[in-house]
Amino acid sequence: MLDINELKRNVTTRLAFSSQDENTITTRKPAENTFVSKEKNSSQLAMIGPSIHFKGELTGEEGLIIDGSIEGTIDLKGNQLIVGENGNIKADVYAKTIKVNGILNGELHGVDKVHISQTGKVTGNIYSPKVVIEEGAKFKGSIDMTQKNNSSHHPENSSAENIKKQIHSK
Numbered sequence: 001m002l003d004i005n006e007l008k009r010n011v012t013t014r015l016a017f018s019s020q021d022e023n024t025i026t027t028r029k030p031a032e033n034t035f036v037s038k039e040k041n042s043s044q045l046a047m048i049g050p051s052i053h054f055k056g057e058l059t060g061e062e063g064l065i066i067d068g069s070i071e072g073t074i075d076l077k078g079n080q081l082i083v084g085e086n087g088n089i090k091a092d093v094y095a096k097t098i099k100v101n102g103i104l105n106g107e108l109h110g111v112d113k114v115h116i117s118q119t120g121k122v123t124g125n126i127y128s129p130k131v132v133i134e135e136g137a138k139f140k141g142s143i144d145m146t147q148k149n150n151s152s153h154h155p156e157n158s159s160a161e162n163i164k165k166q167i168h169s170k
Contacts, residue, residue: 050086058091067102078111085119098128 045063048054052068059075066074067084074081074093081095087102094109100120108114110128118136126143133139 045080045082050084083120092124 045065046060047065048068048070050067054068055071057073057075058070059077061077061079063080063082064074064076065082065084066089067086069088069090071090074089074091074095076095078096080097081093081099083089083098083100083102083104085101087100087104089102089104090106091104092107092109093104096111097113097115098108098110099115099117100108100122101117102119103121105123107124108122108126108128110126110130112128113130113132114126114128115132116122116134116137116139118134120134121138123140125141128143129145131143131145
């Protein structure tokens with residue numbers, strides 16, 4: 001499982017090779033708030049760049065922009081996910097809002113909304129109360145816009161005890 005905070009620490013510390021001497025390594029510190037805001041509700045999002053390739057479970061408690069390739073599961077605990085135009089995702093995604101500008105293969109579980117832009121290509125089922133598919137977007141799959149199906153497909157909500165809680169709370 002990948003901790004998004006650990007990823008940010010690794011990404012923000014960069015090594016640069018000097019063009020004058022290949023044996024010299026210099027470390028550059030990023031500017032404050034380059035990738036991540038310190039406030040949870042800020043409009044800035046963490047970012048995974050186009051050269052990053054990741055396999056596994058990606059979790060976090062803040063919004064994320066992905067321009068790299070991810071394979072596995074993405075769970076942003078009710079935050080925003082944006083798949084950039086260079087993004088290539090093969091994962092089931094759980095987020096508050098999901099916007100796809102690149103390629104996503106897998107199930108999309110948007111608590112509030114799923115948006116596929118004109119450059120987006122999605123293959124998989126969508127579970128969200130609101131779905132926007134722009135003209136020119138590519139989509140193959142089914143759409144379920146009922147609230148009860150959206151939450152019951154999440155792995156954390158699949159246990160018998162959680163299903164009983166959902167039934168009794170309605």
